[in-house]
Amino acid sequence: xxxxxxxxxxxxxxxxxxxxxxxxxxxxxxxxxxxxxxxxxxxxxxxxxxxxxxxxxxxxxxxxxxxxxxxxxxxxxxxxxxxxxxxxxxxxxxxxxxxxxxxxxxxxxxxxxxxxxxxxxxxxxxxxxxxxxxxxxxxxxxxxxxxxxxxxxxxxxxxxxxxxxxxxxxxxxxxxxxxxxxxxxxxxxxxxxxxxxxxxxxxxxxxxxxxxxxxxxxxxxxxxxxxxxxxxxxxxxxxxxxxxxxxxxxxxxxxxxxxxxxxxxxxxxxxxxxxxxxxxxxxxxxxxxxxxxxxxxxxxxxxxxxxxxxxxxxxxxxxxxxxxxxxxxxxxxxxxxxxxxxxxxxxxxxxxxxxxxxxxxxxxxxxxxxxxxxxxxxxxxxx
Amino acid sequence: xxxxxxxxxxxxxxxxxxxxxxxxxxxxxxxxxxxxxxxxxxxxxxxxxxxxxxxxxxxxxxxxxxxxxxxxxxxxx
Numbered sequence: 001x002x003x004x005x006x007x008x009x010x011x012x013x014x015x016x017x018x019x020x021x022x023x024x025x026x027x028x029x030x031x032x033x034x035x036x037x038x039x040x041x042x043x044x045x046x047x048x049x050x051x052x053x054x055x056x057x058x059x060x061x062x063x064x065x066x067x068x069x070x071x072x073x074x075x076x077x078x079x080x081x082x083x084x085x086x087x088x089x090x091x092x093x094x095x096x097x098x099x100x101x102x103x104x105x106x107x108x109x110x111x112x113x114x115x116x117x118x119x120x121x122x123x124x125x126x127x128x129x130x131x132x133x134x135x136x137x138x139x140x141x142x143x144x145x146x147x148x149x150x151x152x153x154x155x156x157x158x159x160x161x162x163x164x165x166x167x168x169x170x171x172x173x174x175x176x177x178x179x180x181x182x183x184x185x186x187x188x189x190x191x192x193x194x195x196x197x198x199x200x201x202x203x204x205x206x207x208x209x210x211x212x213x214x215x216x217x218x219x220x221x222x223x224x225x226x227x228x229x230x231x232x233x234x235x236x237x238x239x240x241x242x243x244x245x246x247x248x249x250x251x252x253x254x255x256x257x258x259x260x261x262x263x264x265x266x267x268x269x270x271x272x273x274x275x276x277x278x279x280x281x282x283x284x285x286x287x288x289x290x291x292x293x294x295x296x297x298x299x300x301x302x303x304x305x306x307x308x309x310x311x312x313x314x315x316x317x318x319x320x321x322x323x324x325x326x327x328x329x330x331x332x333x334x335x336x337x338x339x340x341x342x343x344x345x346x347x348x349x350x351x352x353x354x355x356x357x358x359x360x361x362x363x364x365x366x367x368x369x370x371x372x373x374x375x376x377x378x379x380x381x382x383x
Numbered sequence: 384x385x386x387x388x389x390x391x392x393x394x395x396x397x398x399x400x401x402x403x404x405x406x407x408x409x410x411x412x413x414x415x416x417x418x419x420x421x422x423x424x425x426x427x428x429x430x431x432x433x434x435x436x437x438x439x440x441x442x443x444x445x446x447x448x449x450x451x452x453x454x455x456x457x458x459x460x
Contacts, residue, residue: 006455038460039459039460040460041460060446107398125460126460127458127460128458128459128460130456131454131456142445149455150460151458151459151460152391153457153459154392156392156457158454158457177438178431178438178454179429179431180455181429182429183428183429183455183456184427184428184429187393187427187428187429188393188428188456188458189393189457190458190459191459191460194459196459198452201459201460223453229391229454231391231401234401235412238389238436238440238452238456239390239436240433240436240437241433241436241437241438242438243437243438243440245440246440275460280435382390
């Protein structure tokens with residue numbers, strides 16, 4: 001095969017008048033990262049590899065399960081239990097050995113996302129959870145990479161292109177312009193629970209690959225600033241146009257250091273349910289990581305708290321003091337009973353939308369009761 | 384005055400219809416209030432609203448025959 005012309009394999013697309021070898025060269029040069037080698041990732045990967053995209057990164061930390069095979073078309077029975085990213089790369093490599101397939105068998109997190117994504121020209125999001133979707137969106141914003149978004153549930157899918165300037169209007173939008181905040185974890189359905197017809201991610205994932213190819217080669221009009229909803233049962237496509245949210249509503253991390261400190265699991269989980277943290281959650285959080293604990297009671301208010309170390313910033317001068325806060329750590333604010341601290345958290349979130357501040361439910365009174373109880377019960381538990 | 388309402392994903396589970404006709408509402412806030420009164424479960428989920436295919440972020444006046452689409456987020460992949 002070495003003697004064959006490098007374009008021969010791609011003849012059916014290079015022969016296209018709007019495409020030619022010039023577009024093919026752009027594909028050879030392109031670097032695309034596919035996040036998630038699942039229902040959306042498999043077809044996207046297959047068509048990107050078929051089209052001759054030069055470098056295709058694959059990130060997934062999951063292993064293949066029997067229930068994946070109904071839609072994840074790169075995998076066989078004998079692959080069950082093996083890592084998705086590695087198996088996908090191995091299959092694709094034998095399909096098109098001219099392509100580089102960097103494998104990232106890791107969970108995408110703030111600490112690794114920027115260094116992975118910056119190596120690519122474009123990202124395809126085929127993830128299956130909100131923390132990863134918000135993380136990928138925010139990382140692409142920071143690094144200025146176009147993002148091809150897709151998602152599926154049951155018989156419906158969504159497709160869109162974010163962070164790519166529309167050359168006609170000059171506007172630029174992202175996922176947070178549609179959904180500024182993630183939904184409550186208790187209110188959303190996953191494909192595990194609600195199901196998905198296997199062919200649906202095949203359709204949406206293939207459309208994601210098509211959008212990526214359009215963006216790379218410059219043919220046609222990519223779906224920028226729009227999302228399309230597709231209903232497989234009724235064959236209806238419904239297009240939504242998006243406009244950029246006003247800056248005031250934009251709660252995404254705006255700098256790399258804000259991004260590195262942003263806890264996406266938290267943002268999409270417990271924190272969404274309320275800005276309050278229970279004593280148990282507080283205790284667990286304190287053991288897990290360094291947090292900033294702030295007492296907003298006035299000086300001399302009782303009881304004195306000696307069970308935890310904290311900073312004292314009385315409510316009377318809280319507003320002037322907040323601007324000097326370090327927003328790196330999660331903050332837990334407490335008062336006597338947990339009422340005033342809610343107001344303090346609200347004020348903080350208004351001033352610093354990306355800070356992670358929580359009000360201690362029940363305040364010092366509840367905390368004292370908790371420590372009293374646990375000091376009484378701990379000898380019994382440990383025995 | 385009549386507004387066409389299109390529903391998607393979990394919103395359709397709640398309304399049991401992919402399309403509804405709602406009379407006599409002046410703006411999107413009124414429409415949402417009315418829908419949440421008729422379908423209280425709507426209050427417990429998140430969604431975005433589009434008027435004539437344009438996503439909106441604030442209350443928007445409605446004209447006769449306008450189409451309002453209600454799109455919830457989902458994250459399956």
